[in-house]
Amino acid sequence: MAYINRAMEATFKRMAQEFSVILLTGPRQVGKTTMLKRLAEAEGVNREYVTLDDITEREMAKNDPKLFLQLHKPPVFIDEVQYAPELFPYIKIYVDEHQQAGAFWLTGSQIFKLMDGVQESLAGRVGLLHMSPLSQAEACGYPSEPFTVELERLLTRSKAVAPASIQDVFERIWRGGMPAIVSGAKKEQTAVYSSYISTYIDRDVKEITDRVDSFKFLSFVTVVAALTSQMVNYKTIADAVEISVPTVKNWLNILERLGIIFYLHPYSNNLLKRMVTKPKLYFYDSGLVAYLTKWTDSETLMNGAMSGAILENFVVSEIVKSYQNAGLEPFIYYYRDKDNKEIDIVLERNGTLYPLEIKKTMMPDKRWTNVFGVLDKTSLKRGTGGILCLSDKFTAFDRDNLIIPVWEI
Incomplete structure (x- = not known):
């Protein structure tokens, strides 16, 4: 290999x-x-x-x-x-x-x-x-650095990274980041992920707790994958799998401990009074999500009902990996209030908040940046915002609102 x-x-x-x-x-x-x-x-x-x-x-x-x-x-x-x-x-x-x-x-x-x-x-x-599964930068052999919303750094990076088409991006999402698959050592992607899941159920999960029904747990992981990029709803998962809410919480904890899933917590500030409190759930490996939710190739995934959610999962996990690989803790959140105003990603760095929206489009609309103004109510400064999308080049609406291709992360 x-x-x-x-x-x-x-x-x-x-x-x-x-x-x-x-x-x-x-x-x-x-x-x-x-x-x-x-x-x-x-x-x-x-x-x-x-x-x-x-x-x-x-x-x-x-x-x-x-x-x-x-x-x-x-x-x-x-x-x-x-x-x-x-x-x-x-x-x-x-x-x-x-x-x-x-x-x-x-x-x-x-x-x-x-x-x-x-x-x-x-x-x-x-x-x-x-260490998480391979990032797209690692898989493509590009330099890796912590993701920032800085005009000059993004401009420099856009010249160092080869543009990718929508089809290429979704091929990366569908393929995932397991080294055995990315390196070409193993050709049967379905077999790799099938073995991966059974290994976790039969070995690592039962190492933590012996009170797990393997078939129920596989059903549970599949339901969780179908809800990626959404706010966690324990009852929804419990009803779908026919297990109790405490069991859902325990099994999610196992997935988190094993490095399969992670959460984005809502950004909170004492000046923001109407915030939701539930975290959003993501998988470190988008290929595992695609396998569990039964997308058999990248084109079907790209045109399917989960394409937006799995694109968001991919983007968020790529940003998190970029910090992990540098040995840094990513201060990354999402924003949603009880008026249903939502920002997909809020990055906090050096006392500044950087808002980002993720969109499955090549031609983003500047009006999507209007929601960024809700962060002006916080005690921290609002920095440059951006739309992370499937554009074929890095550009900007204006100096404060950038258009960032997903392939550039």
Whole structure:
């Protein structure tokens, strides 16, 4: 399989010079192990690799973590470390004694459960990164940088990235970001995603809780995918799957912990009195959404009833990935009030709010930017806004309202 360079490589190497422990989380099959093995080869030190997918190694790590670390001395790369949180106190002892940068490279597939253990034992000693499926920039071999709504930076980027047609954009959406598919190593996309789902149900989900009916859970994930880019409605999901609302909340938490879904929360400010409070739900991988909602090719998806919602999912996830790959937390929200005024994305940077609308069109209407004025009620400054759309070039309505092609993110 041809290796696809990851935008996070430079970020990881920089953090490995600053922290004794680097923890890279993210769902399975997105390329965590592949990237770190490649970086270890280029590192020039004899870094041992051990995976806790190996039952023997896992049992030792859980039952005698001190012996495990005596046998696997730093510098060491421990894969799937979530299986043995018992290691964390002993890693802390080693780190405090040796103060060795890059001593432990760790990966894990159960994000939030894992972070709780890390925060208890390794607070201030660990650099945290999250890897998602490939971004379109990574898949196309373009430079990756945190998305901003700055005229000059967007103008420069538009000249560095090749334009993509509507058909090309929806091909990227439908194909998704799993490295095995994007690299061409596996041709049968349906088989890859089918295996991916069954792996999660049979292995990782049941690792978290054994009270899951596999068939019900698959039905649940499918319903959630059909509701992507919408405000979460627990009762709607519960009724569709015939499970309880508490079960919906528990299963959504599992999907979030495994790095499958994430939320945008509504932007709130003490000067805004009529805000909705429900988050909107998105998948990190648009290809998984397309598979679950049974779109068999990109053209059918492009012309289908979900095209707008899945385009929004793609855009939001691309922006989030652009920050994750740089090791940064994205301050990204949506706006909706009880008068049904809505802004798809509100980016907050340095005390300024940048409003963005996402539209499935090549020719956006300037009137769509009128809603941006609702942010003038907040205590923060309103910055440049934009329409993210399927335009074939980067341009602008005026200096304050840009037209940004989706392929440029």
